[in-house]
Amino acid sequence: MAGLIEKDMRLLLRRKNTFVLFLALAVALGLTQKGTFILGYLPFLGMILTISTITYDEIDNGYRFLMTLPVDAKTYVKEKYLFCISGTFISWILAVVLYFISGQIRGEKIAIIDEIPIVASFLPAVILFMVIMIPIQLKFGAEKSRIVLFIIFGIITAISFLFVRVIGTEIINQIIVKINHMDETGIMLSGILFAILAAVLSYLISCKIMQNKEL
Amino acid sequence: MILLNNVIKNYEDFQLNISMEIPNGRISGLVGKNGAGKSTTIKLILGLIKPDSGNVSVFGTESSKLNSKEKEQIGVSLAESGFSSQLAISDIECILAKMYSNFDKEYFRKMCQELMLPKDKIIREFSTGMKAKLRVLVAMTHKAKLLIMDEPTAGLDVEARNEILDILRNYVAEDDDRTILITSHISSDLEGLCDDIYLIHEGKIVIHEDTDVILEQYGILKVNDAQYGNIDKSYILKSQKEPYGYACFTNEKKYYQENYPDIVIENGGIDELILMMTGGYR
Numbered sequence: 001m002a003g004l005i006e007k008d009m010r011l012l013l014r015r016k017n018t019f020v021l022f023l024a025l026a027v028a029l030g031l032t033q034k035g036t037f038i039l040g041y042l043p044f045l046g047m048i049l050t051i052s053t054i055t056y057d058e059i060d061n062g063y064r065f066l067m068t069l070p071v072d073a074k075t076y077v078k079e080k081y082l083f084c085i086s087g088t089f090i091s092w093i094l095a096v097v098l099y100f101i102s103g104q105i106r107g108e109k110i111a112i113i114d115e116i117p118i119v120a121s122f123l124p125a126v127i128l129f130m131v132i133m134i135p136i137q138l139k140f141g142a143e144k145s146r147i148v149l150f151i152i153f154g155i156i157t158a159i160s161f162l163f164v165r166v167i168g169t170e171i172i173n174q175i176i177v178k179i180n181h182m183d184e185t186g187i188m189l190s191g192i193l194f195a196i197l198a199a200v201l202s203y204l205i206s207c208k209i210m211q212n213k214e215l
Numbered sequence: 216m217i218l219l220n221n222v223i224k225n226y227e228d229f230q231l232n233i234s235m236e237i238p239n240g241r242i243s244g245l246v247g248k249n250g251a252g253k254s255t256t257i258k259l260i261l262g263l264i265k266p267d268s269g270n271v272s273v274f275g276t277e278s279s280k281l282n283s284k285e286k287e288q289i290g291v292s293l294a295e296s297g298f299s300s301q302l303a304i305s306d307i308e309c310i311l312a313k314m315y316s317n318f319d320k321e322y323f324r325k326m327c328q329e330l331m332l333p334k335d336k337i338i339r340e341f342s343t344g345m346k347a348k349l350r351v352l353v354a355m356t357h358k359a360k361l362l363i364m365d366e367p368t369a370g371l372d373v374e375a376r377n378e379i380l381d382i383l384r385n386y387v388a389e390d391d392d393r394t395i396l397i398t399s400h401i402s403s404d405l406e407g408l409c410d411d412i413y414l415i416h417e418g419k420i421v422i423h424e425d426t427d428v429i430l431e432q433y434g435i436l437k438v439n440d441a442q443y444g445n446i447d448k449s450y451i452l453k454s455q456k457e458p459y460g461y462a463c464f465t466n467e468k469k470y471y472q473e474n475y476p477d478i479v480i481e482n483g484g485i486d487e488l489i490l491m492m493t494g495g496y497r
Contacts, residue, residue: 003314
């Protein structure tokens with residue numbers, strides 16, 4: 001596991017120019033943009049960067065060689081989730097810091113306690129996206145996974161559209177009103193719980209994918 | 216050390232059906248044409264693919280269930296597969312140090328210098344020879360008991376090939392208990408290195424013989440039609456029609472030298488073994 005983390009860290013550091021550029025852009029955007037843009041942008045960037053290590057592993061039959069090292073499929077998957085979630089979490093922390101600093105600079109009065117539910121809701125949202133992406137990328141590879149993701153989100157959109165058509169906009173509006181009246185902390189905690197459950201399910205699926213992969 | 220017992224692996228247009236046993240301290244060569252099943256055999260031994268039937272074991276453990284401690288005892292060099300080409304040797308050194316408890320940093324650095332492998336250049340910028348040397352070096356720097364080398368010398372010039380073969384010879388000379396399984400297209404590489412040779416053809420092992428026996432006892436009889444009709448064919452493994460008559464491959468060259476002094480007999484090497492037994496001799 002330690003060797004795999006070392007490999008992924010070094011793969012990221014080899015792209016330090018891109019890394020620095022994205023970070024500079026994040027700081028600039030964080031300090032200049034109003035609102036919560038940075039809270040979504042930076043964790044999403046962290047997720048994309050850490051997931052890109054899977055692409056590097058895949059290129060030039062890399063999986064085949066990696067699986068001859070003293071690691072098994074399960075350890076590989078465990079490390080990948082740990083690495084990607086950690087990377088996303090660190091970039092989210094950075095985004096939160098930038099968000100509050102930019103508020104201070106603009107002289108906005110930010111009540112940190114009140115902001116926690118909004119700020120915290122970005123992390124499970126990005127993690128949810130990440131845990132959908134990892135098994136798809138492991139199964140289909142970097143190239144095909146883009147098409148698969150496109151199809152999946154297309155299906156989700158189509159189902160949502162049909163759902164709205166079937167039950168009617170009136171009921172949907174009632175549901176939205178109910179959600180708006182729900183406790184923010186409750187929504188945040190439900191989101192975190194949902195992301196954790198999705199991550200566990202995604203991890204188990206990824207383990208099966210890697211164990212059944214013919215290299 | 217390595218045991219493949221009645222292993223069958225089916226693909227859409229190919230079936231591998233082999234049994235092999237490689238004991239401790241042996242350097243075994245696996246030869247055959249492209250697509251004969253060499254790489255599939257290597258993948259089965261490494262647990263990268265699972266057999267449809269039969270057993271594959273390494274150190275007595277089913278290959279797909281090798282744990283990390285057992286995998287630390289194996290060094291692998293695969294054709295066209297290795298660490299990401301975005302990494303440099305300085306990165307790989309740190310990764311291997313974390314990956315293997317027996318990683319020998321001093322040896323790794325010394326060999327990089329000897330093989331003139333630059334420490335800070337990324338692998339993508341390496342020449343074919345440098346990449347091949349690095350793949351072999353990575354397999355050998357953690358004192359593995361078993362080396363599995365898939366085409367380690369493919370695409371290299373004579374000098375680079377000899378360097379790699381010397382490294383392998385020295386590796387075995389350090390410890391008699393070390394075992395190597397190597398595949399190669401280049402017969403001269405194997406003739407000077409291997410204790411025994413497995414010839415694989417269309418997914419089956421067609422010959423398993425000690426290298427010395429192949430070099431000393433195997434040969435090709437070149438006979439005309441009349442001679443072909445008269446010779447004892449008990450020790451003829453395969454015959455092939457030629458413009459002058461027949462080329463007959465034998466594993467008892469001396470028998471024919473003693474009993475048929477008029478016949479032209481050429482020495483048999485691994486190249487001749489491959490060509491005659493797989494039907495491509497010219």
